[in-house]
Amino acid sequence: xxxxxxxxxxxxxxxxxxxxxxxxxxxxxxxxxxxxxxxxxxxxxxxxxxxxxxxxxxxxxxxxxxxxxxxxxxxxxxxxxxxxxxxxxxxxxxxxxxxxxxxxxxxx
Amino acid sequence: xxxxxxxxxxxxxxxxxxxxxxxxxxxxxxxxxxxxxxxxxxxxxxxxxxxxxxxxxxxxxxxxxxxxxxxxxxxxxxxxxxxxxxxxxxxxxxxxxxxxxxxxxxxxxxxxxxxxxxxxxxxx
Numbered sequence: 721x722x723x724x725x726x727x728x729x730x731x732x733x734x735x736x737x738x739x740x741x742x743x744x745x746x747x748x749x750x751x752x753x754x755x756x757x758x759x760x761x762x763x764x765x766x767x768x769x770x771x772x773x774x775x776x777x778x779x780x781x782x783x784x785x786x787x788x789x790x791x792x793x794x795x796x797x798x799x800x801x802x803x804x805x806x807x808x809x810x811x812x813x814x815x816x817x818x819x820x821x822x823x824x825x826x827x828x
Numbered sequence: 829x830x831x832x833x834x835x836x837x838x839x840x841x842x843x844x845x846x847x848x849x850x851x852x853x854x855x856x857x858x859x860x861x862x863x864x865x866x867x868x869x870x871x872x873x874x875x876x877x878x879x880x881x882x883x884x885x886x887x888x889x890x891x892x893x894x895x896x897x898x899x900x901x902x903x904x905x906x907x908x909x910x911x912x913x914x915x916x917x918x919x920x921x922x923x924x925x926x927x928x929x930x931x932x933x934x935x936x937x938x939x940x941x942x943x944x945x946x947x948x949x950x951x952x
Contacts, residue, residue, distance in 0.1 A: 762941075765938055815933060816875060819872060
């Protein structure tokens, strides 16, 4: 089955840029979505269709997808961005939705 | 925008059965595919099952196939998950989530919104 690999943790200082990667075989040929989950809360989509932002998500959030890696980029990181971030794709070979293992973003 | 509210969580014995429900409001439930996603304590998200808007197309994650049954009642705006032969490893918060389209089975289809989740604990 298809596997998405995320680094367990990323740490950045406030005001800096965080990059959260999501690796998968030919992931660039798939459509990637990103979710943010704060402790005790349900996930919320922050990027859909590789690079689109839902209303209410600041333009500090952006993403790209190419080759074997998709990347979520958060610029001017704020303490409120501290959360777990998950990537998600549809695997047409297995007919499964697939999530990455999640990356915990810590704001120092 | 829509809201989802799960119910039915609780403590279940291994090998037992349990049923979860998810009530939808604020959107046209029958126009969207739906899914269940779970999260074991301290772990990541795991997709469990998905169903198209009509209920004609259903998919399951391999570890629950044959034990769980997803269904929907569009007249009652309700999504359900019947869980049989439960195992300790099924212990998780179960989220109901709406897909962005009426079909399942293609990539440009994301989860939004999500319910607040309901905890199912499988233990003797």
